[in-house]
Amino acid sequence: MDKPKLATCSLAGCFGCHMSILDIDERILDLVDLVDFDKSPINDKKAFTDRCLVGLLEGGCSTEENVHVLESFRNSCDILISVGACAITGGIPAMRNNIPLTECLSEAYLDGPTVYNPGRVLPSDPEIPLCLNNVYPCHEVVKIDYFLPGCPPSADTIWEGLVALLSGKPLDLPYQLVKYD
Amino acid sequence: MSKDKITFTIDGCEVTAQPGQTVMQAADAANIRIPQLCYLEGLTPHGSCRVCIVKANGRLDTSCTLPAVEGMVVENNTEEINEYRRDLVDMLFVEGNHICPSCEKSGDCELQGVAYELGITAPKYPYQFPRRETDASHPDIFLDLNRCILCARCVQTSRDLDGKTVFEFVGRGPDKKLAIRPGARLADTELDITDQVVGSCPVGTILKKRVGFAVPVGERTYDKEPHPEQPVSE
Structure with a gap:
């Protein structure tokens, strides 16, 4: 029987949650026995080739591209797990949410104390994804099935969560493994 | 006639309170955990966060402001109340x-x-x-x-x-x-x-200011166990 497929992505995140996935150390050998990686920064595979059982999401949605990637994960994965504070709450990027986007852009590109931009040009290249008005947690954009909080969630949290899911056991994380920081 | 002790139940356990004590004070004295947030000993209970709600004789109320009454039946650690x-x-x-x-x-x-x-x-x-x-x-x-x-x-x-x-x-x-x-x-x-x-x-x-990270994350109050300030009996 084919192994189930696992996909991962980093949306508006810092890749810290992916570092935490790698932090499972030698258990990655067990993980390879349990799943095959499909689209993921870990194997650098850019597009889905198969339907996946599980998608791990790092980061919230800050740009239109984040939304497209998130929707492609929802369409290609049976189960989506929000991993980490940014996917669940918007996290640090969401600290811009109580400042209007035009103010954020002018601080970053026009009026910030270290900005040199004599043409006063805001980035508008079609290659650059447009910013959304706010940063959204993943579950406010598509349905999310499970949540693993943390900044990042520890390798043990991700490992226990994934193994429980893949082996069909109930997820009963000990108190120390569910933290928001 | 005033009695010098009040007896009531929390989740079926018999609890004794002094007259004038709230349900939360009696629960704390009996080592029964009621989740609480805005309550701080030494202040007048405010009931603003409502986290300590219980069902007393079928009616929801904040246990920090609710006086213990003889024969009262309090529901505390139930799925319904924890969901609230x-x-x-x-x-x-x-x-x-x-x-x-x-x-x-x-x-x-x-x-x-x-x-x-x-x-x-x-x-x-x-x-x-x-x-x-x-x-x-x-x-x-x-x-x-x-x-x-x-x-x-x-x-x-x-x-x-x-x-x-x-x-x-x-x-x-x-x-x-x-x-x-x-x-x-x-x-x-x-x-x-x-x-x-x-x-x-x-x-x-x-x-x-200037003391924020004196204790590292991972070794702080709620990192290892819930509400360590208040022991819980089984």
Whole structure:
């Protein structure tokens, strides 16, 4: 029987949650026995080739591209797990949410104390994804099935969560493994 | 005729209370855990966070303000009531800007403490992302209203224990917020680092400067076990 497929992505995140996935150390050998990686920064595979059982999401949605990637994960994965504070709450990027986007852009590109931009040009290249008005947690954009909080969630949290899911056991994380920081 | 002892039950366990005690005080004395957030010993119970709600004789009420009555039947640790508590804590999270990874109080935060205790992994309501003020003008104390849950501990502590009335609420309903004297910054108030109010905040709204990371994340109050300040009997 084919192994189930696992996909991962980093949306508006810092890749810290992916570092935490790698932090499972030698258990990655067990993980390879349990799943095959499909689209993921870990194997650098850019597009889905198969339907996946599980998608791990790092980061919230800050740009239109984040939304497209998130929707492609929802369409290609049976189960989506929000991993980490940014996917669940918007996290640090969401600290811009109580400042209007035009103010954020002018601080970053026009009026910030270290900005040199004599043409006063805001980035508008079609290659650059447009910013959304706010940063959204993943579950406010598509349905999310499970949540693993943390900044990042520890390798043990991700490992226990994934193994429980893949082996069909109930997820009963000990108190120390569910933290928001 | 006044009795000198009151007997009632919490989740079927018989509990004895002194006349005048609240349900929460009697539960604490009997080592029965009722999740609590805005309650602080030494202040007048305020019932503002509503996390300590119980069902007493079939009616929901906050156990910190509810006097124990002879024969009362209290439901506490039931799935129904814990679900109400999760809803209440969820709302406190989404109404403010609680970015735990960026907060010095993380791990010592009592809001986190009850959320961990109730097993919340993600809030079910949409985030509001309100625009709130911060004030770093005081030499020893930060004020960050992004994290304020309007528990009133600082209002009461400053007024009743410090005798200063540095903090007060203004506005009503969704516009209610913590405020200091109009036009003043925190540095312009009588607030002093030795005031009891500095230690009264359950979240990261009132913070001492320069000590935020004296205890590393991972070794803080709520990192290893829930509500270690209050032991629980099985």
